[in-house]
Amino acid sequence: MPKKLGRQAGVFWHSDGASLDVPPQATALYIRQAPKAGGQTSFIDMVQAYQALPEHLKSYLDGKTGCFTKNVSYVGMQNVGKAEAIHPLVWQHRHINRCALYTNNKFLSHICDVEKTESERVLAKLAESSLKDESTFTHTWQDNDLIIWDNDQVIHKATPTPGGEIKEGLRIILESQAA
Numbered sequence: 001m002p003k004k005l006g007r008q009a010g011v012f013w014h015s016d017g018a019s020l021d022v023p024p025q026a027t028a029l030y031i032r033q034a035p036k037a038g039g040q041t042s043f044i045d046m047v048q049a050y051q052a053l054p055e056h057l058k059s060y061l062d063g064k065t066g067c068f069t070k071n072v073s074y075v076g077m078q079n080v081g082k083a084e085a086i087h088p089l090v091w092q093h094r095h096i097n098r099c100a101l102y103t104n105n106k107f108l109s110h111i112c113d114v115e116k117t118e119s120e121r122v123l124a125k126l127a128e129s130s131l132k133d134e135s136t137f138t139h140t141w142q143d144n145d146l147i148i149w150d151n152d153q154v155i156h157k158a159t160p161t162p163g164g165e166i167k168e169g170l171r172i173i174l175e176s177q178a179a
């Protein structure tokens with residue numbers, strides 16, 4: 001059944017379900033009634049972002065893990081039941097032989113086993129390297145659009161809608177099982 005998607009839902013870069021032990025590989029979002037303005041969804045390819053990193057950062061990230069928490073304000077995440085998970089920051093795609101940079105602004109609280117200041121400095125550097133306008137694809141929703149995206153490869157975020165208008169649609173997160 002279509003539901004109202006809150007104005008502030010997912011307005012930060014993230015990968016769905018990152019605080020789960022096994023994050024969902026895919027998300028499907030159907031928008032029955034698109035907002036007249038705003039509400040776009042943007043994507044960044046994190047496989048390309050990883051490949052573009054300088055070698056010293058790739059070496060630094062090798063074997064590093066991050067703590068992902070859902071301690072964020074996110075309307076519509078009621079189906080995500082776990083509060084915290086540890087994942088590698090270099091994410092092996094589950095179906096292709098590629099690695100993605102598994103970092104994002106909100107769910108990732110810190111890099112494990114390093115000092116807080118070092119974690120903050122490295123995450124800021126990774127954000128600077130990966131979150132670029134020229135790397136971003138933005139979709140403007142039309143009525144009855146459906147997008148299915150690969151959480152192993154892309155991060156995404158929504159643009160707020162001005163004037164209180166909300167999107168009406170249906171989101172399906174495809175559960176994944178541990179290998």
Ligand SMILES: [Fe+2]
Nearest residue numbers: 010015016156
């Ligand atoms: Fe999302």
